[in-house]
Structure formats: structure tokens, C-alpha cells
Amino acid sequence: MKINLVQHLISVSVAIFNHVKISVYPWHHLAVHCCRLIFIDISIKSSIMKKALFLFSVLFVTSAIFAQDKYVYSADLKNIVDDRINIELLTPAVKEQEVVFSFPRVIPGSYSEKNYGKYVDDFQALDKDGRQLKIKKLNKNQYSIKDANKLARITYKINDTWDTPDKDFIFQPGGSNIESGKNVVMNNHAFYGYLEGYNTLPFEIRIKKPATMYASTHLNVERKNAEEDILTAKDYVYLADNPVFYCAPDTTSIAVGSSRIYISVYSATGQVKSSQISGYLKPMALALQNFFNGFPVESYQFLYYFEDPEVALADKEKGGGGYGALEHNYSSLYFLPEIAFEPRLKSMVNEVSSHEFLHILTPLNLHSELIEHFDFINPKMSKHLWLYEGVTEYFAHLVQVKNGLLTEKQFFSNMRDKINEAEDLGDFSMTTMSERVLEDKYQKKYGSVYNRGALIALMLDIFIREKTNGEKDLKKVIVDLTKKYGAGRPFKDDEFLSEFVKASHPDVQQFIDNYINGEQPLPFAEYFGKLGYEYAPKKRISVYYAGKMGLKYDEDARAIAFNEVDKDNALGIEEGDLFLSVENNPVTEENIDEIWEKYFQRNDTYTSLSIKVKRKGQEKTLSGTLFRGQLESKNYLGPMTNPTATQKAFLNSLIKG
Template identity: 60%
Template sequence: MIRSIFIAAFVISGTLSTFAQNSYQYTADIANIKSDAVAITLKTPAISQQEVTFSFPKAIPGSYARKDYGRFIADFEAFDKSGKKLKINKLNENQYSISNATTLDQISYRVNDTWDEKHKDFIFQPGGSNIEAGTNVVMNNHAFYGYFEGMADMPFEIAVSKPADFYGATHLDVNRASPQKDIIKAKNYVYLADNPIIYSRPDTASFYEGKSKINIAVFSATGKVKSAQVTAYLKPISAALNKFFNGLPISSYQFLYYFEDPEKALADRAKGEGGYGALEHNYSSLYYLPEMTLESRLKSMVYDVSMHEFLHIQTPLNLHSNEIEHFNFTAPVMSQHLWLYEGITEYFAQLVQVQNGLTNEKQFFAKMREKMSEADEFGDFSMTEMSKRVMEDSFQKKYNSVYSRGALLGLMLDLEIREKTGGKKDLKQVITELSKKYGPNRPFDDNKLFDEFVAASHPAVKDFLDKYIAGPNAIPYQEYFGKIGYEYAPTKDVQAYYPGKMGLKYDEPTKSFLFTGVENNPLGIADNDVFKAIDGVAVSGENIDEIWGSYFQENTQHPSISFTVVRKGQEKTLSGKILDGQFKTKHYLEPMPAATAQQKQLLSALIGR
């Protein structure tokens, strides 16, 4: 017994020693940032070959475009144990060859941020890095740390020197060794790259949804958005997804939000430098969004983008191909199933909201109309071919179609499955079944997914997949919306009513809406009139979008309107008939006046009403 214990202890000790020798030992100094650059050093693992290649990613999972993070690396140097420089050769934008590598002991370089510098091929902010001394560091690890080719599966340890009042929010394992130092660990490069960090003065919160802990960290450029607000938005989202999944398939999840000053963000967008959005990861998501003072707009934005990213805990976390499981950061081979990873996810993001009362039926179908208009920009094409070849410029231009065409295909595919199985199965059940078969550690064969999908749903589904996902055929909107009692037409002349040309602006100090840019109108509305009520309904941040849509954008029901406004402190009522005429609406979509019982039943099963 004693002998056995001694042998076991010896083996464990040997394993720990091997771990220490065969790991990446990084240091990053974010306490002493100079010229928006961070100094990095690496105590290298043992190298057995005379020449070795050190790489930074060309592309990353979840972002389907060339990034070339090596562009932002400067002063790259390699040293042996005596401190002597070794010969290096820059092979391309992202890779360095190091000679006499068996003597290699240390590498050093500087990381420049990707957000602030004007450059070609700007990296979308959630996939890049921001380095602002004393304010924040957005540390997407793929932008900071590299690896040796053939050695990406080794463990990583990163010692981060930081300001004492900075907190590093991340899903990664962090030993907060002292106020000025964090020790971060990752089991390999894929896991490191999959878990971003935001360093800033802390504004964090957390809550449990079922057995899953949800963590929130917020950086707000001018302090307008707080973690408590965002937490209030995420609680109903998490509850809805817990119901959707019948228990969230993760033990914890990290939301990382960067809310930018909208004036700066607008200036950046005007220069073509990125835009608002988010990047999903398996156990976290990173957001770059504008600060908003109007609570309803902030809530709606967080709902939409957070629901989508959170849903990625299903795909690709629990259902993905070999190409994603064994992602090649320097020579990426893409999966052909972006329609699944992004399109179905975006469809579910809208479906979960309407099924759980976070939006209503009218809002759900208005969103589908928006997506039809957005899909028009890309035309008809094979989604699988686009996905496989998305790194090519001509196909990269069609990438954003996954959020429009892809989501619409998700809706049609869901209806196809429900109809063909007589309501016994739906798209969610099929995805769930496949997720259970594979899971986070077992990828599927990219070329066999359609066969698996058909086997899990219905033989007739093959024709749909072949025609509209693998094939370039136009989506038959009229056919599928007709199944749920909605009339569809590509264009339709509609009788409409107009109050005149005018806009609205939100006045933060008074928390009210003011008319602006007003031209001649039949009711005498004037610039800076405070919009108080319409047809007896008080105007608020919660209902302003619905009012604007119903009365000002596509008004088909209100030939006469009664406005209540405040002008120079005096409340006025402005009532009467407004302008009328015909307009040609695109992607007309309205409930049929006499839908059949079968149509109503399928609609009710879909949206949960």
C-alpha cells in the first residue's frame, strides 16, 4: 500500500514538472502602456527542431474573414538563454521563422491596437483589440498572443501586470495574485483564443438562471450604461433560453460589453472603420455597441444582439464540423454550414423572443420583412458554396446574408419540418437531437450533415436542403408564409395616409420627443413641438417605435389623427384628416382575413400563441 502511494505521488510530481517545461509562459504589461502598445514576452516551451515557425492568426473561428493579426505586431525578437538574439525571418504578415531554435529561450514583441489606427481592412471591433492606457484594454487573446506551429495544443499561462484598480472580466481561469497582477491559464491556444478579456475599472454583476451562472461586465465610455441595467435585460433573455433548451447547456457564461460614446462611434463608422455588433465564443461573447440614453432603444438593441450570441451555446458549441473543431488559424479551411451556425441561430434569436412574449407577433413578422429586404442585396446563391469559399473576396461580400437569407431559410425549414412530420417535430428538436449526438467534443463530417439532418427530421426535407441551401433557388416566400395564414406579395399598391414630412429627436434633459425637420403639413405641427400623445395614447420611450411605424411610416389605418403637443409651454390639440395616396410596399406581408384552421394551428404552434 505504501509503495503504491509512493509510485503514484512520483508520477504526479513528474507530470507537473513536464507541464512546466512544456507550456507557454507569457507576460503582458498593461500597467505601462506606451503609444497604445503593450509589451509582451514569452518564456518559450522546449523546441526540438533547428528551425521553428511562430504564428499569429490569419483568421479566427466565428469571424469569417481574413484578419492578419500579425499586422499589429512590432519589434519581434527571439533570444537564447544567454540573452543573445537569434536569427529570425519574417515569412509573411503573420509568421516568423526562428533559426537555431533548440537554443530558444525567450521571445519579445509589442502589440498595437486594432481599433484606433486608420488602416486597410479594418478589423470589426469585437474581433480586435483596444489599448487605452489607464482606461481599458480589450484583450482578444488571438490579437495578443501567438504560438509555434505544431505546438498549439500546449497549455498557456499569462502573467498580466495591470493597474491596481483594473479588473479582468473573462471566462478564463484567473488567479488574481495581487492587485497589480493576474495569472491567466488556458489548456491550449484554441481555448485561449476563444475567451476574450476586458480590463477596466469594474462594473460587473452576476445571477443564476437554473444551474447556470451568468456573468456581466460593462465598460461604458461616458458612464451612461451600467451593468445593473444590462442585467435587467439579460434576465428575461436567460429565462427564455433556459426554457428553450430545457436547461442551459453550460455551467457559466460571460457577457462582455463595451459601450462606445455614440459620437465617436459615428465618426469611426463614417470613416469605414468597423461597426456595432458582437463576436460569439463558446462560453462568452464580446460586444461593441453605442451608448443610448433612451432606455427602450438600449433594451431592444441588447435583446437582439445578446439573444443571438447567447444562442451560440447550441451551435457551434454543441454542433460543429471538423473544420471548426480543428481550426487552422494560419491556413483556415471553412465549413460549408454557416447557414446553420449563423442563419439558424439568428432565426432562433427572433423565435425565442416571440415565443416568450419579449416581442409580439406583429414585431416578429416585421423583422422577417426587414430580413427579406436585406436579403435582396445579395441575390440568390448557394449558401453552402458561399460558406465554404467565404474567405474569397467575391464570397466575403455575401457573408452578411447569413443574418437575413439564412434566418429566413431557418423559418421556412422549421415550417417544412413541422408540416411534413404532422407537428411531431420542429427545427429546434432536430438541432437538439443532433447536438446530443455530437456535443462540444465530437465534430460532424462537413459533407455528411445534410444526410444526418434528413435522418433526424423527414425524408422530404432533403429536397428543401438541396434546392434552397445547397442550391441557388429563390426562397418561395409566398408558399411558406401561406402555410401560416399570411398573405405575401413581392410588391403591392397600398392605400396609405401621411401626416406630412417631419422627424423626431429625443431630448435627454426633459426625457421627451420633439418634432424636427418639419415641413408643411395639414395639422400645423411645428419644429420643437413636444410630442405628448396621439389618438389619446400617451407617447413614451416604450411605445414610440410602434407609434412611429403605425402612424408615420406605413399608415394604412388612420386617415384622421389627433395629436397632443406642447408648444412654448402650452398644450395644444391638433386634429383632422391627413394626406392620403397610394404607395408601393415591398415584401407585403399581412395576416389573411380568412385563414383556415390548419393555417392558424401551424402559426400558433410556431410562435407559441
């Protein structure tokens, strides 16, 4: 119908050209430039000219439907079939005879191949008359479209990534979930593609949805009515950088300084609420504000998906993904287990969230040109994962210990855990691994950014403080560099380390050569020694213990219970006993970790213990003399018996100053 009207208008317009002088663009430019057409020396000779001008305006508007300077996507969340969503795209005007349409192979912030194109079905390219254009699938992610200058519309169906075990399963925070009427986790890079050469044009996403679903995202959302949203993004990189949650609304916001933080939660069984999570995050957000002296962003979105661990595909060995998060510049998306034991839930949320939130420092405000102009198909990877992930992970722990969210003991326990994890991956160049992370050999070492990378950052912080007599530290160097570069000014990847040396101290170059570019083993004893802590690869410790046993959270009793209990234990503990107190100290959800380590795991003081338990509804007191043995501690890390004043001062400046 629209096509017939256009053809009629063309014939009428040609018939009246004798009556007007007009500057005319070639036909294929008309729709793109209609808003800029200039009519020159129009002399109206009859009333028909007024009608003609009206017809021209209709012609141009109608043509613009098929030729525009932006992407207009439509996604139907109301009529989902087999976890697939129908996608339609009104394409921007294409000049070339042939063009390539791409879905991402790789995305920023996730350092492995994803190949989102393999989740696309029934891909079609159409002209303005609805005729199919010839397409050829080039690889998993790309389609070549012939006669592309006639391209008006693309349609396809998109599958989600979460449901089916696969050896190449996409880690959930980078994937998508489609549950009709319940939730849609819309990582935009997993739903929408782009035309090569046209990815800097704006994007408009028109969403049809159930009235019960609400969009949580950093993207601009025009909520047209209860069942229609329009999302907009300035270009494809920005679209891909801002995920969207669609689900029943459970949102909370908190103000921190002049910034506002939004928390959105989807909990599979309803256990976890956004108000609960906001209570966990508020102290952490205040700690980060103190660390930054204010936030570098006006708003930030935390998007949490809490899955029932009974059904989650979270075991990579069985073709699943895993729990965790993916950072974005103004938001972060989390896939985490529902946990009834609240202290565990709180510590998990805080640990993961603090890391992701700190990415507003780097890479948001300090990043390579290779990230700024990211190639979603054949990216050249930045050398500086040690910065983006390693420094961020270290700062996440440092912020918490400085603000009392972690104890000194917990901080160093976390560092010891990282030493153990890093040991399994060996010694290697962090910059080489980062630059070649998409290769299988180096992809296996990617996890090192969170352990070896964080340990390098700790050592680098100590090194800078020492070399500058405390005038500078790692945070100051990073903040100074963010002021030099910032969100809109990337650094040159090959020049950054030289810039880092200039901003810190000349001797930092040797540190970089040894431990960031180089492959030298990290000198833990030397650096932890500066803080008054002893490090030893192995150390035997005399301990007292009750026998083999563990703990679990009894959801029915809402209490801590003993499990996997050796019958020959020293205290007469039985399977399922509820743990009430030890040495007259009540056991709570908040102190159980400290109590367990002090009296059961690393007890070098108490030769006997008295505990209270509840067994089959009855309280019992259990006492006994403990066994004595030798515990061999791998990568021992503990406070020195008599640290010097210098060591104490250095430690205090690091974790308290």
C-alpha cells in the same frame, strides 16, 4: 547571474560522477523530463554526495526556467506607451532546428482575413543567455526562427486595432483596444501567438495591471494581488476563444436555473451600467432556459463595451469597423453605441445578445471538425454557416416571440426586413458561399447568413413540422444532433447534411438541394401562406399621412421630439415639438414605435388626427385632416384577412407552442 550558476553546477556535477551510478538523459531533455528522472542504484560513498544531489535539484529547476512544456506569457498593462503593450514569452522547449511563430490570419466566428501580425512591433527571439536568434518575417503573421532548439524567450510590442482608420479595419468585437489606465479589450488572438506544432500546449498569461482594473473573462483567473493576475488556458484554441476585459469593475451576475450568467460593462461616458443590462437580459435568459429546457453550460460571460457614438470608428465607408458582437463558446464580446433612449438601448441589447447567447447550441455543441481543429493561418472553412449563423439568428427571434419578448407583429416585421436585406444579395448556394467565404466574391455575401440564412431556417422549420405531422421541428432536430455530437465530438463537414436528413425526414434532402446547396429563389408566398400571412413582392396600400417628418429623442427634455418636419404638414407640427399624445393616448418611450406606425407610417384608418405637443414650454393641441395617398410596399408581408383554421393552428404551434 542565473547562467553562471548553471555553468558552475554543471562543472561540480561532472566532478562527482565517479561517486554515483545514475541514469542520465541527454542534456537537451533534462529540463523537460527532470520531474521524471529515475536515479538507479545510488550508493553514497561520502558526505559530498548529499551536497551533489542538492546541486542536481537546483540545476534541474533552474534549467526548467528555459525549457518547459507550456507557454508563459507576461503582459504589462501598467506601463503602456503609445497604446502599445510589452509582451514577453518564455517558450516551451522546441526540438527542431527551425520553427515558425504565428499570429492568427483568421479566427473562428469571423469570416474574413484579420492578419493580427501586422499589429506587432520589435519582434525578437532570444536564447537562454539573452542572445538574439536569427529570425525571418515570412508574411504578415509569421516569423521563422533559426536554431530554435536554443529558443528560450520571445519579446515584442503589441498595438491595438481600434484607433486608426484602415481599409482593412478589424471589426471591433474581434479586435483590441488599449487605453492606459482606462481599459484593455484583450481578444487573446490579437495579443498572443504560438509556435507551429506546439499550439496544443497549455498557456499561462501573467498580467501586471493597475489596481483599479479588474479582469472579466471565462478563463480561470488567479488574482495574485491587486496588481497581478495569472490567466490559464488548456491550449491556444481555448485561449483565443476566451476574451478578457480589463477596466474598472462594473459587473453583475444572475442565476438562471443551475447556470450563472455574468455581465461586465465598460461605458465610455458612464451612461450604461451592468445592473441596467442585467435587467434587460434576465427575461431573455429565462426565455432561453425555457427554449432549451435548461442551459448546456454552467456559466456564461457577456462582455459589453459601450462607446460614445461621437468618437466611435463605426463607419466602414470611412475606414472604421461597426457595432456588433463576436460569439465565443462560453462568452460573447460586444461593441455597441451608448444610447440615451432606453427602449432603443434595450431592444438593441436583447436582439444582439440573444443571437450570440444561442451559439451555445451551435457551434458550441454542434460543429464541424474544421472548427474543432481550426487552422488560424490557412483554415479550410466549414460549409455550414447556414447552421451556425442562420439557424441561430432564426432561433433568436423565435425564442423571443414564443416568450412574449416580441409581438407577433414585430416578429413578422423582422422577417420582412430580412427579405429586403436578402434581396440585395441575390440567390446563391449557401454551402458554396460558406466554404469559400474568405474569397472576395463570397465575402461580400457573408451578411446573408443573418437574413437569407434565417429565412431558410424558418422555412425549414415549417417544412419539417409539415412533413412529420408536427412530431418534429427544427429545434428538436438540432437538439437531437447536439446530443449525438456535443462539444467534444465534431461532425465531418461533408457528411453533416446527410446526418441532418436522417434526423429529420427523407424529404428534407430535396429542400437542401433546392435552397441550401442550391440557388433557387426562396418561395416566400408559399411558406408564409402556410402561416396565414400574405406575401407580395410589391403591393399598393391606401394610407393617410400628415406629411414628411421624423422623430428623435431629446436628451435634455428626456422626451420624444419631432424633427426634419415639412412646414406644410397637415397638423401644424413644428421642428422640435415634444410629442405628448395622439388621440388621447399618451406617448411613452415604450409605446412610441407602435404609435408611430399606427398613426403616421401605415395609417389606413384615421382620416384626421388630434395630437398634443409641448412647444417652448407650452402644451398645445394640434388637429387636422390628413392627406391621402398610395404607399407602394416592397416585399409586403401582412396577415391574411380570413386565414383558415389550419393556418391559424400552424401559426400558433410555431410562435406560441
